[in-house]
Amino acid sequence: MSASTDEAVVPDAVWSGRFSGRVHDLFKRFNDSLPFDRRLFPEDIAGSAAWARALERAGVLDADELRRLESALESLHQAIAIDPAILRDADDEDVHSFVERNLVERIGDLGKKLHTGRSRNDQVATDLRLWTMTALDARIGEIQAVITGLVDLAHRERETVFPGYTHLQRAQPVLFAHWCLAYVEMLRRDLGRLADARIRAAVCPLGCAALAGTAYTIDREALAVDLGFRSASGNSLDAVSDRDFVMESLSAIAQTSIHLSRLAEDLVFYSSGEARLIELPDGLCSGSSIMPQKKNPDALELVRGKCGMQVGRLVGVMTTMKALPLAYNKDMQEDKVPLFDAMDELSICLRVLPPLLEGIVVRRVEARAAAIGDFANATELADHLVARGVPFRDAHHQVGRLVAEAIERGLPLEDLSIAEIRNHAPAADETVFVDLTVDAAIAKRNAVGGTAFDQITTRLARLKTPDARERPLGExxxxxxxxxxxxxxxxxxxxxxxxxxxxxxxxxxxxxxxxxxxxxxxxxxxxxxxxxxxxxxxxxxxxxxxxxxxxxxxxxxxxxxxxxxxxxxxxxxxxxxxxxxxxxxxxxxxxxxxxxxxxxxxxxx
CATH class of the missing domain: 3.40.630.30 (Gcn5-related N-acetyltransferase (GNAT))
Structure with missing residues (x-):
């Protein structure tokens, strides 16, 4: 008799011995994770091979059995590399069941022996940690490429004067390189967070079995080293139920995405018709289906837009984990899609930025004019007065009155005469007109971390462009x-x-x-x-x-x-x-x- 449309026979499920009858088709679709955890296939092969070697060292397998298992695992790995559809179209419950079924098909009952002493609980935790470590390494490399792009742009525009903003209003002139290096600082902190997350991800749970630990004499430290982990986990209950490394990774991803979103917002504004400070490369923009003149900064808007989902994925996994009892619970199956998607989205955002940064054209004449506009040199006048003995608060008030008069007359501060300036600021002298220039304003900001050319030059020398494998360290x-x-x-x-x-x-x-x-x-x-x-x-x-x-x-x-x-x-x-x-x-x-x-x-x- 054939099964009804709402039932499925699952004779080969790894847990089917306890059950009789049929599994409801909806439950199978609801419960199965292979459609997404098949991404862990390479890690499951690596973990299984290492487990086989650990079983051989423990005397559970002999040398010939180990050889046959390793050969079968490698054969399966190569088969999927040649034809990914074998894995994509499989109907197994999860990636672990898929691997075990294929091993049994290749080497018979020996394939069933591999699961001795381990559980899918420590197996999936191991696979996901290995995957996360690899993914974090890749994101670190991609952040380094963005940093390189920003450093290169800063070097190219190291003398370019640019308006600095607070409250989205022109505030003080800076060098455009200073803006670039501000995001370098943010991304360097992101590198640290991702590297820190990787440290705690690199703890091996394999050998913890379902929750109480394996009953076999497995050398778990040797197993950890074999798989490239830093150490073996110290508590089996914690190891199989720990998803801190997922949340830490998502947190680091969310923070990085916030920084990328801020960078994108700045560039969207700088390239707008209102600002007209930079021109974005055509190849990373799009047009309008109705307005022929439009050039839309879609790449940057997508970088900005994807940030919200990154924060949401972190909150989602944290909410899932917040009330789970020890040890493993099926709720933890919901950790993978957010992590996979977060890594994918961050990767495309990071990879699209280097060519965009390389293609930016700074409108240097317009930027210089904007940098001195809207009385951005008012602080320089206050500092001029302070240097002549005026208390800063009084100088601030005097310059405020001068700005009000200049606004009323439609003049910049530097177009007022010395007599007009002295009407409100009697301590001013003729050198005030030098102090009001944009170059003088920038040159004065020569304390460590300031926007002066000497500071930018020093910082760029320390941030010499690294190759793809090096972190951009200072000396x-x-x-x-x-x-x-x-x-x-x-x-x-x-x-x-x-x-x-x-x-x-x-x-x-x-x-x-x-x-x-x-x-x-x-x-x-x-x-x-x-x-x-x-x-x-x-x-x-x-x-x-x-x-x-x-x-x-x-x-x-x-x-x-x-x-x-x-x-x-x-x-x-x-x-x-x-x-x-x-x-x-x-x-x-x-x-x-x-x-x-x-x-x-x-x-x-």
Whole structure:
């Protein structure tokens, strides 16, 4: 007898043994996640292969079984790469069931053996973390490309005068490069947030099974390293039900999108007929179906428009998670589509901006005229009076009266005579007309972070355009720590102790050993620390190494280790060791992995 239209037979469901009869067709469509979690297929293959190797190390599989499983997984991976429709058109419940069914079809009952000791709960958490780590890496690279575009535009327009705005009204003149570098600062913070989210995503839940942990002797730390994670999770209940890494990623995406939206809004306004300060490239604009003259900034409007949904996805997942009991619940299936969509939308926004920035033409003559218009040099007149002994509040009032008179007469401040200026500001002298020029106004803003040409030149030199794999760091300096660095060292030590990467140290402990510490600084900000601790005249340990998440991947850690190793060399220390969960990092720096049994007993206590 055939099934009715509202029922479906699911004889191959991985959970079907407990059930009898038929599964309602609506439930199958409601419950199945393969239509969207098939994006996790590469991660599921990688996780399954690593799990097979862990089972072999635990004695559950023999060497031949491992070889056959790895071969079958690789064969399946290649088959989907050749014909994605096999996965796209499959009717399995989820990507895990799809992989298992195909393994059984290829190698028989051995395919069923792979799921020994694991659950779909730790499996999907592992897959999603791996996917998120890869996606975050890609977004970091795309943000770097936007930063490069802004730095290049700033360099090209480094002498271009531009109106600065507050309350969407002309306020003070700035260099257009200063505007570009303001968004560089925002995006650099976004890089830090994404890198920080990746740190906490890189914790391996595989081997936690459904909720209580696996019953097999799995080396979970080795499994974590095999998959490229930083460490294994510390609590199985938390690991299978944790979606903090999804929310952190969505939060970082939302913040980045807010910055992109602000950038887009600025450029939409600057290119408008009312402002006419820049011209956007034709290839990233569209026209009107009825008005032939229109040139619409659609790319920028879409960047601005997509921001709302990014914030909404974050709020949606947070709301889903807010009242879930431990451990796994099916509600968590709803984390994937928002995360996938958020990453996709951010990616297209980031990728469309570099060519748009490259194609911008700044209307330099119009921008310079606008920069001095609407009495944007009024503050310069007040500063002129302050320099001649007038209290600023009185100077502010006097200039306000002058502006009112100039508005009434339809003149800019610089067209008033010295006598007319002195009627309201008697301390003014003939040099006031120099101070009222736009070039003088900009040149005076020469404090760190200001818009003066010298400041822009210095900042651009520090933000030299990176290649696609480098973070746009300023100059990194590594030096001996001082007592003034104590709070920042404590912050970094606490950060990585909370992440389980370092031992905690009290402020008193750090203070007592401050002479053993080195710090890495960027623009005078401490972004990394580490200590060289001497045990004997021939043995030292590098410890308490920590790098600010905003500098992740920027070479800060390598610089610190090389600095500390050089100190040990200068002291004629024969052996330097480090206890670490990331041996590959230190192996790249010419360390080699050894047994802890070769270290003195007191070190291991």
């Amino acid at each position: 990194i300096d590594v030096r001996k720590a001082t007592v003034a660095d104590l709070a920042e060292i404590k912050r970094l030590v606490d950060l990585w102790a909370d992440a389980g990467e370092n031992l905690p140290r009290s402020e008193e402990e750090i203070l007592q050993s401050i002479g053993e510490f080195a710090v890495a600084t960027e623009d005078d900000r401490v972004v990394g620390c580490g200590a060289l601790w001497l045990y004997t005249p021939t043995l030292a340990e590098i410890r308490s190494v920590g790098v600010d998440p905003s500098c992740h991947g920027g070479g800060v850690g390598s610089r610190l280790i090389e600095h500390l190793a050089k100190i040990a060399e200068d002291l004629r220390i024969e052996r330097v060791f480090v206890l670490t969960r990331v041996p590959r990092f230190f192996e790249r720096l010419k360390f080699r992995t050894v047994s802890v049994n070769g270290l003195p007993e007191k070190i291991l206590k």
